[in-house]
Amino acid sequence: MLLRNLRISGTDGALVDILPINGTIAAISPASDKTTGVDFDGRWVSPGLWDNHVHFSQWALVQQRLDVSTAASAREAAAMVARALDVAAPEPEPFIGYGFRDALWNDAPTVEALDAAGGARPVVLVSGDLHTVWLNTAALSLFGHAGHPTGVLVEEAAFAITRRLGAVADEVLDRWVESASKAAAARGVVGIVDLEMTWNLDTWRRRIGAGNRSLRVEFGVYAQHLERAIELGLHSGQKIDDLLTVGPLKLISDGSLNTRTAYCFDEYPGLAGAEYPQGMLTLPPEELLPLMRRGAEAGLLPTVHAIGDHANSLALDAFAEIGMGGRIEHAQLLADSDLARFGELCVVASVQPDHALDDRDVADHYWTGRTGRAFALRGLLDAGATLAMGSDAPVSPLDPWNTVTAAVTRSRGEREPWHPEQRISVAEALAASTRTSVEVGQLADLVITEVDPLALDDVRGMTVSATLLGGGFTHRTI
Numbered sequence: 001m002l003l004r005n006l007r008i009s010g011t012d013g014a015l016v017d018i019l020p021i022n023g024t025i026a027a028i029s030p031a032s033d034k035t036t037g038v039d040f041d042g043r044w045v046s047p048g049l050w051d052n053h054v055h056f057s058q059w060a061l062v063q064q065r066l067d068v069s070t071a072a073s074a075r076e077a078a079a080m081v082a083r084a085l086d087v088a089a090p091e092p093e094p095f096i097g098y099g100f101r102d103a104l105w106n107d108a109p110t111v112e113a114l115d116a117a118g119g120a121r122p123v124v125l126v127s128g129d130l131h132t133v134w135l136n137t138a139a140l141s142l143f144g145h146a147g148h149p150t151g152v153l154v155e156e157a158a159f160a161i162t163r164r165l166g167a168v169a170d171e172v173l174d175r176w177v178e179s180a181s182k183a184a185a186a187r188g189v190v191g192i193v194d195l196e197m198t199w200n201l202d203t204w205r206r207r208i209g210a211g212n213r214s215l216r217v218e219f220g221v222y223a224q225h226l227e228r229a230i231e232l233g234l235h236s237g238q239k240i241d242d243l244l245t246v247g248p249l250k251l252i253s254d255g256s257l258n259t260r261t262a263y264c265f266d267e268y269p270g271l272a273g274a275e276y277p278q279g280m281l282t283l284p285p286e287e288l289l290p291l292m293r294r295g296a297e298a299g300l301l302p303t304v305h306a307i308g309d310h311a312n313s314l315a316l317d318a319f320a321e322i323g324m325g326g327r328i329e330h331a332q333l334l335a336d337s338d339l340a341r342f343g344e345l346c347v348v349a350s351v352q353p354d355h356a357l358d359d360r361d362v363a364d365h366y367w368t369g370r371t372g373r374a375f376a377l378r379g380l381l382d383a384g385a386t387l388a389m390g391s392d393a394p395v396s397p398l399d400p401w402n403t404v405t406a407a408v409t410r411s412r413g414e415r416e417p418w419h420p421e422q423r424i425s426v427a428e429a430l431a432a433s434t435r436t437s438v439e440v441g442q443l444a445d446l447v448i449t450e451v452d453p454l455a456l457d458d459v460r461g462m463t464v465s466a467t468l469l470g471g472g473f474t475h476r477t478i
Helices: 056-062 074-087 111-118 137-142 156-165 170-185 200-209 223-231 285-297 309-322 336-344 354-366 377-382 400-409 426-431
Strands: 003-008 015-021 024-030 038-047 049-054 095-100 123-127 132-135 152-154 189-194 216-222 244-252 302-306 326-330 347-351 387-389 446-449 464-469 472-476
Touching: 003 446, 038 464, 049 387, 049 400, 056 170, 074 095, 074 111, 074 123, 111 123, 111 132, 111 137, 123 137, 123 156, 132 137, 132 156, 152 156, 170 189, 170 200, 170 472, 189 244, 189 464, 200 216, 200 244, 216 223, 223 244, 223 285, 244 285, 244 326, 285 302, 285 309, 302 309, 309 326, 309 336, 336 347, 336 377, 347 377, 354 400, 377 387, 387 400, 400 426
Parallel strands: 003 038, 049 189, 095 123, 189 216, 216 244, 244 302, 302 326, 326 347, 347 387
Antiparallel strands: 003 015, 015 024, 038 446, 123 132, 132 152, 446 464, 464 472
16 A cells, blocks of 8 residues: 655655555655555654553553542542542442552551541552552452551562452453553554563463554563473564564562662662661572573573662673673663663663653652762763663553653653753654664554654654554554
């Protein structure tokens, strides 16, 4: 199908026709007077966008849950739950909310507050960073934590509950995932790296086989599934089918900033004397290194979750020890001496720029005096690192235009840019959000927009006229 009268982003705007054949761009020629195909009337074409870090089932699930992200206190979050339950049909199933961020609240989440809101019905609130859950008495009993003093669980205990909350019927979740896939395609997304904390091979085979063909998917393998993946002979980059590819081996080495478990060289303010005053190292080197080696020997590229500066240093040490590259997910706080190591060790910095805007006040409070090296995108690029950008959805919305704008402007709304010295250009941000180019021989994974993205700094709300995956429309408004 001929795509007519397009302008290629980043060029002088000369009109061209593009011919995709068998999934790739077969020809690009000056616009003709042909009437076959689709006339795009001078719109702009760019490479399709990738989100390099998502939890896709969680992203689909939170669309069905109470949004408590605007709560400014535990009292306010509990009141939101009470109001929602007042109009909800009585059910035995847990009532679930998502998105609270308690790091700067002036009151602490308590089991009593959720008991008053939820009564006898189990209530679970999942934090915006996915590293904390807050439960009432009924939910604590249901999930095997009866008698817990606060109702607040973090890290692996929280992940275990989140996994159980996601255990809805396959046909229901797949329907929600298909809707979320189409919504992503409508924003110009052609591919995702799905780091859902489960066994994703069979899940995505089922979804794609049932007709969910809106996105290319690279699925991650977690440590608990490493031996299963090796037994099946899986390796990173292996094509399962035309849309499904084996992704990296995902290993979680520390916690998160909002949960105050990101592992840092310095103590968190107010946590002196606590069990983990510098954050939590969930995979120390003596456990991390054998897993990385085992995966690397099987051809599974290691990708290590590291948010605190000490966790990042240890992860880089581990990559140096095993003698191969990979990825670090998040890389939020970095020692200055570690910036260049990303490039030297061929470790990709898989970053989520929108988190900088969500977390700026939390970082200013808990990483006081160090935020010049937080979310250091400019510093990483200048030191020779490669960036891969994503959303970490549902932690941030799955919309690469938001991601790009956050990296370029370091601001949201009327606020002044936060550490503007760490801004990068639109071209650099788009390069970290794409995998192809608009050239003959490249995959015909394309996004068509009303304006040239490279002509703007703020591309939030970009109007997407069409998205093509392998030359076929996954979204189209004209």
